[in-house]
Each structure stands twice: as C-alpha cells, then as structure tokens.
Amino acid sequence: MKELRDLTRKLLADGDAGVVIGWEEGRRGARPAFITTPDDADKLIFDARCVHNLANYLNPRKPQVKALGKPAVVVKGCDAKAVAGLLREAQLTRDRVILIGVRCGGVVQTPEMPAELTEATVATRCYGCDVREPKLVDHLVGDARPEPPVTAALDRRIAELDALSPRERWQFWTSQLAKCTRCHACRQACPLCHCERCITDKTQPQWIESSSHLRGNFAWHLTRAQHLAGRCVGCGECERACPVGIPLSLINRKLQLVVKDLFDYTVTDDPEVPAPIGAYAVDDKQEFIE
Amino acid sequence: MSAATGTALFLSDENLGNLVAEIIAAGRRLVAPARDPQAAVGGSADYRYISSAAELAFGDSLPRMSLKGFFLPQSEVLFKWHRKGADVEIEAVPTEFPPQIVLGARPCDTAALEIVDQVMDWGLRDELWFGRRNATTIFNLSCPVEDASCFCHAVDLNPDATRAADGMLTPVPGGYLVESCTEKGAALVEGHKALFESGDTGAAAERSAAAAQYRAAARAKVAADLQIDTTRIKEWVGDHFDDEFWTALGPRCNGCAACASVCPTCHCFDIVDEPEGVGHGARRRNWDTCQTGVFTLHASGHNPRADQNSRFRQRVNHKFFIYPSRFGEVLCTGCGRCSRVCPEGQDLAEVLACIDELARA
Numbered sequence: 001m002k003e004l005r006d007l008t009r010k011l012l013a014d015g016d017a018g019v020v021i022g023w024e025e026g027r028r029g030a031r032p033a034f035i036t037t038p039d040d041a042d043k044l045i046f047d048a049r050c051v052h053n054l055a056n057y058l059n060p061r062k063p064q065v066k067a068l069g070k071p072a073v074v075v076k077g078c079d080a081k082a083v084a085g086l087l088r089e090a091q092l093t094r095d096r097v098i099l100i101g102v103r104c105g106g107v108v109q110t111p112e113m114p115a116e117l118t119e120a121t122v123a124t125r126c127y128g129c130d131v132r133e134p135k136l137v138d139h140l141v142g143d144a145r146p147e148p149p150v151t152a153a154l155d156r157r158i159a160e161l162d163a164l165s166p167r168e169r170w171q172f173w174t175s176q177l178a179k180c181t182r183c184h185a186c187r188q189a190c191p192l193c194h195c196e197r198c199i200t201d202k203t204q205p206q207w208i209e210s211s212s213h214l215r216g217n218f219a220w221h222l223t224r225a226q227h228l229a230g231r232c233v234g235c236g237e238c239e240r241a242c243p244v245g246i247p248l249s250l251i252n253r254k255l256q257l258v259v260k261d262l263f264d265y266t267v268t269d270d271p272e273v274p275a276p277i278g279a280y281a282v283d284d285k286q287e288f289i290e
Numbered sequence: 291m292s293a294a295t296g297t298a299l300f301l302s303d304e305n306l307g308n309l310v311a312e313i314i315a316a317g318r319r320l321v322a323p324a325r326d327p328q329a330a331v332g333g334s335a336d337y338r339y340i341s342s343a344a345e346l347a348f349g350d351s352l353p354r355m356s357l358k359g360f361f362l363p364q365s366e367v368l369f370k371w372h373r374k375g376a377d378v379e380i381e382a383v384p385t386e387f388p389p390q391i392v393l394g395a396r397p398c399d400t401a402a403l404e405i406v407d408q409v410m411d412w413g414l415r416d417e418l419w420f421g422r423r424n425a426t427t428i429f430n431l432s433c434p435v436e437d438a439s440c441f442c443h444a445v446d447l448n449p450d451a452t453r454a455a456d457g458m459l460t461p462v463p464g465g466y467l468v469e470s471c472t473e474k475g476a477a478l479v480e481g482h483k484a485l486f487e488s489g490d491t492g493a494a495a496e497r498s499a500a501a502a503q504y505r506a507a508a509r510a511k512v513a514a515d516l517q518i519d520t521t522r523i524k525e526w527v528g529d530h531f532d533d534e535f536w537t538a539l540g541p542r543c544n545g546c547a548a549c550a551s552v553c554p555t556c557h558c559f560d561i562v563d564e565p566e567g568v569g570h571g572a573r574r575r576n577w578d579t580c581q582t583g584v585f586t587l588h589a590s591g592h593n594p595r596a597d598q599n600s601r602f603r604q605r606v607n608h609k610f611f612i613y614p615s616r617f618g619e620v621l622c623t624g625c626g627r628c629s630r631v632c633p634e635g636q637d638l639a640e641v642l643a644c645i646d647e648l649a650r651a
Contacts, residue, residue, distance in 0.1 A: 001417050019541075025633075026635040026637060026640075027439070027629070028439065028629060028630070028635060028637065028638050029635070029640070031542070031633070031635025031636075032542050032634050032635065033542075034541045034542065052633070056544055057541070058425075061598040062541075062598070063596060064537070064541050064597040064598045065541050067537070068541065072479070092379035134291050136602050155428040179326075181551045181577060182364070182365075182576065182577075183366045183546065183548060183550070183551040183577070183579070184582070185547060185551070185633070186546075188544045188545045188546035189544055189546055191632055201584045206562075206564075210560065210562055210564070210576055211365040211562060211564060211574050212365040212576060212577075213365055224420075227596040235634065240633050241548060241633040242548075242550045243354065243355070243545075243552050243631050244354065244355065244551075245326075245354065
C-alpha cells in the first residue's frame with residue numbers, strides 16, 4: 001500500500017498526473033477514489049474488495065473526469081484488458097494516460113463483502129484469469145498474491161442453460177429480461193460501451209424502443225450482446241450495476257465462448273492484437289452461412 | 291403524519307397465511323415482499339403480485355425496488371391510436387383499476403406515495419396515478435431498519451411511520467399486532483375479522499409490550515445513522531449552485547441511474563409513440579431520469595447539463611431544494627436504496643452529512 005501511496009504522491013507533486021484514480025474506503029466498502037492532491041494519497045487502498053473496473057473512467061466522453069487533468073489509473077489485470085480495448089478502438093492514446101498496475105490475487109463479488117476470498121465469495125470472472133500481473137503498465141506495485149479459489153459457477157450455469165430446450169431457454173430469458181427497467185446501468189458501467197450516441201438513445205429513426213416491454217428489452221439486450229461480442233473483457237460490471245439482478249454475465253461469458261470457437265480469439269491485454277470485429281481472416285469459419 | 295388509531299389486534303403467523311388465502315380466493319390482487327422463484331442470482335425479496343402465502347418473505351431484507359412501480363409502472367400505455375383514412379382514432383385506457391392490497395410495505399415506500407401525490411396533482415391531476423392510489427389498500431410492516439444506510443428519521447419519518455398507510459403490522463412472537471388507521475384499513479380487517487384476535491385476552495399486554503420494544507429498538511437504531519437539518523440543507527443547496535462541492539461528486543458517478551430506478555420518490559417519465567404495425571400504435575410513458583445525458587439534450591445538440599457533476603447536483607437539488615421549495619417537504623424518505631445499489635459507492639447519506647456540515651460552517 002505504501003508503494004502505491006508514495007507513487008501517487010510523486011505523480012501528483014511532480015505534475016505528471018492531474019488525478020490518480022484508485023480505490024478508497026467508503027461507508028459501504030471499497031469504492032473509486034479521485035485523488036488530486038498529494039495530501040490525499042493516503043486514502044488509497046487496494047485489496048480483494050477493489051472490484052470496480054476503473055478503465056470506465058477513461059471513456060473519452062466523461063468530461064467531469066477529463067476536467068481533472070491527465071489521469072493515472074490503478075488497474076488490475078482485467079481492468080488492463082479494458083484499457084487495451086480502448087486503445088485498440090482508438091478511444092485513447094497511450095501517452096494520455098499513466099497506468100499503475102497492481103498484482104491481483106482475485107476479487108470478491110461486491111465491494112461490501114469482506115476481503116476474504118473463498119469459493120463462495122470470489123468473483124466468477126477470476127476463474128481462469130491469465131493476467132494476475134498486468135502488462136501494458138507504466139508502474140507495477142504490490143507483491144504477488146496467491147491464486148484465488150476456483151469457481152466455475154458461471155460455466156456450470158451456462159452448461160445448464162445450453163442443455164435446456166430452446167423453449168425452456170426462451171422462458172428463462174423472458175423471465176429475466178422482463179425485469180429490465182431500461183435504466184441502461186449496464187451500458188454506463190461498461191468500460192467498452194463508449195459510443196458517442198448509443199443506438200438505444202437514437203430517435204430518428206428509433207431503432208430500439210425505449211419502453212421496458214419484452215419487445216424493447218429483447219431488442220436492447222440482443223443488440224448490446226452483439227456489440228460486445230469479441231470486445232467484452234468479462235469484468236462483470238454490468239451485472240453488478242444492474243438494479244434488478246439480471247444475470248448479464250451469462251450472456252457475456254457465452255459470447256466469449258462463441259467468439260473463441262468461431263474466431264479462436266480470447267480478449268487480451270495486448271492492444272496490438274486486433275479484435276475479430278476489426279479483422280478479417282480468409283480462414284474464418286463460415287458455418288453460419290450453410 | 292397520520293398515526294395508527296385503531297385498537298391493535300393479533301394476527302398469528304398461521305392466520306396471516308389464511309388472510310392471504312382469503313384475499314386471493316376473493317379474486318383481489320395482492321402485493322407483498324416475495325422472492326423471484328426464477329432468480330438466478332440474489333436472494334432478496336421484491337414487491338410482487340403473489341398467489342399463495344408460501345411466497346411471502348416478510349423476514350427478508352428491504353425489497354430491492356420500491357413500491358412505486360405498482361402506481362407508476364416502468365412502462366404504461368397512455369392511449370392507443372388507429373389511423374382511419376385521413377383521421378386518427380384515439381382509444382383511451384381505463385383510469386379505474388380493480389382493487390389491490392399491499393401487505394408488508396415498508397413505511398418509507400408507502401410515505402413516498404403521498405409525497406409524490408403532490409406533483410401528480412400539480413395543476414393537472416394524473417388520473418392513472420390516482421386511479422391506482424384509490425384502488426389500493428396498504429398495510430405497512432413496521433420496519434426493523436435495514437442497515438446504516440437507512441436515514442428515515444432524518445427526513446421526518448420513522449421505521450414505524452404510518453403516513454399514507456391504511457394500517458400496519460408489527461412483528462411480535464407468534465405473529466403480528468395489526469392496527470388500522472383509515473376506513474379502508476378497517477374495512478379490510480372487518481372483512482376477515484375471524485382471523486384477528488381481539489386485544490382483550492391475557493396475552494395482549496405482553497404482545498403490546500413486545501411491539502413497543504420492537505419499535506423503540508428500530509427507532510433507536512436508525513437515529514444513530516445520520517444527524518442533519520433538512521431546512522439548513524435546503525438553504526445551502528439553493529445558495530450554492532456553482533459551489534466546487536459538486537465537482538468533487540460527479541467524477542465517481544458513472545451515470546448509470548440505478549439510484550433513480552430504485553428510488554421510491556423519483557417519478558420523472560419520458561413519453562414515446564411506438565407504432566405496433568401499419569397505421570396503429572401506442573403512446574407510452576416510461577421511467578426516465580435526470581442522471582442520463584439524453585434527459586436534457588436539446589434538439590439543437592446543446593446540453594445544459596453536459597457532465598455528471600451537473601446531473602448529480604440536479605438529483606440533490608430536486609430532492610432537497612426544488613421539491614421542498616414547491617411542496618414544503620423533501621423528495622426523499624431515507625430508504626437508503628440509492629446508496630446500496632450504487633456500483634461506485636456514491637452515498638447520499640454521506641453527501642447530505644457533508645452539505646449539513648458546510649451549511650453549519
């Protein structure tokens with residue numbers, strides 16, 4: 001922790017960064033912190049409750065963050081994948097951000113939970129994580145942490161849903177999407193949802209109905225899924241933000257599996273590797289045409 | 291604030307089940323905290339239409355969403371239209387609703403309805419809102435207080451408040467003490483009176499004491515959470531529109547507006563026309579919120595609230611300055627849902643404490 005705080009003090013005192021975005025202690029657990037003066041550096045924390053994907057604050061369409069000056073952002077491995085996504089999609093240039101990597105041993109599901117990692121508390125996304133030590137960073141802090149407990153709960157649930165008949169699966173998703181209030185918290189929480197104007201906010205024409213009837217809700221969630229295929233880093237922030245508890249990670253994880261199968265692509269923290277949506281290969285599978 | 295005036299009756303756990311069964315057998319719609327049988331995640335109750343007493347989850351934590359959706363649905367049809375040659379025919383929707391009963395509403399959710407009544411009857415009476423209000427009988431569940439994010443006492447309520455309620459249930463060993471505080475509430479009890487035990491039995495005094503103790507404990511618990519003066523806050527917010535305070539709050543907020551979805555008093559809506567085929571369609575109103583960019587986006591492309599700083603300021607302004615200026619009370623019942631649901635840890639109680647501190651200085 002001292003390493004992170006000292007670095008923050010230095011970056012702010014030297015004027016290298018206008019704001020250091022990390023985590024602090026809130027009344028309901030860890031939460032994002034915006035440190036703008038060296039004196040506040042000691043507020044920063046990092047432990048298994050720091051679940052938030054802070055790459056979301058690098059979205060170029062957040063003027064309230066831009067106003068604070070050049071950002072230095074603390075990133076876990078999964079957050080770094082989202083930063084790589086923003087770089088890959090030309091939403092950010094590498095010289096406009098300072099990345100402080102933290103070695104991560106997994107996070108719990110919500111920031112209010114105690115920091116102890118068990119099979120029951122560990123976030124589903126930590127299963128199979130391949131970036132415990134983020135690359136792509138300017139500074140790397142913290143000691144190596146042990147591997148988190150393994151939970152394959154998400155993949156188990158996907159296998160269960162895959163085993164259902166189409167009608168049963170339809171009923172399951174109907175019951176889930178019926179709850180959607182169309183607040184679009186999922187979109188706002190997503191570090192890769194960075195469109196200047198989201199398709200669901202467009203009115204001329206109104207591609208997607210804004211009403212929260214099933215027709216509108218299915219149109220929204222299907223479009224969202226399509227737009228994130230091969231881009232979603234699986235951070236689970238959309239599901240955590242959803243006020244009505246729609247299991248969006250099931251959709252995102254399924255998409256990752258489909259993209260892996262069709263294009264042999266796994267989301268990476270290397271911004272030089274093109275995502276399937278921005279690349280063409282003559283040997284792409286084309287089974288869907290048959 | 292109305293007080294519970296009826297004599298307290300006892301409703302055993304078993305008879306609560308019988309009451310639910312009788313209400314449903316009589317063909318009346320019943321809303322209560324219940325779990326989603328299909329839920330893949332989360333275990334907390336929501337207010338739902340229930341079909342059997344087995345679904346009741348009175349002991350669960352505060353329902354995730356407030357009660358408002360039963361009065362202002364997320365999406366509702368205002369009228370339908372059919373094109374007939376050069377004319378358009380309008381098909382009205384009913385503004386009278388079949389009776390519905392709510393059992394186990396939290397006092398903060400019920401009180402919110404009466405606060406929102408004011409804006410729904412401001413110049414123009416919202417027939418759909420009041421149609422549902424008039425058709426509904428609400429019995430509160432005296433609240434045990436959820437956690438440290440509750441602050442109902444700081445906004446002139448209490449965990450055992452009966453504002454806008456027709457009655458209240460207070461948990462006691464073996465069941466509930468039931469008080470009715472309106473004619474509608476008394477009528478519900480009268481209609482099922484065989485299920486209620488009168489207050490004359492020997493156990494009554496013990497039960498009264500248990501209920502009083504339960505309520506006092508809840509009041510003491512919530513009173514420890516937040517000490518503020520909403521009048522002082524109103525003045526400060528009104529006088530400090532351009533204060534730097536707001537620019538410190540905006541960056542954390544990602545504009546997801548989950549706070550407004552779960553809020554019992556947020557009531558803004560958008561109106562849309564949706565075709566449902568060729569030559570016919572529906573006009574609907576849908577929940578909307580000042581936390582999104584498109585809420586204030588002008589047709590010209592200009593947006594008077596161009597960043598999250600100004601949108602978060604608007605949320606606090608509307609609740610603690612604009613609404614009390616117009617209607618004499620704050621647009622908040624202290625349920626704490628906004629703090630619980632915020633994925634980024636924005637905390638309204640903390641914000642209010644900061645403003646109170648600034649106002650005192």
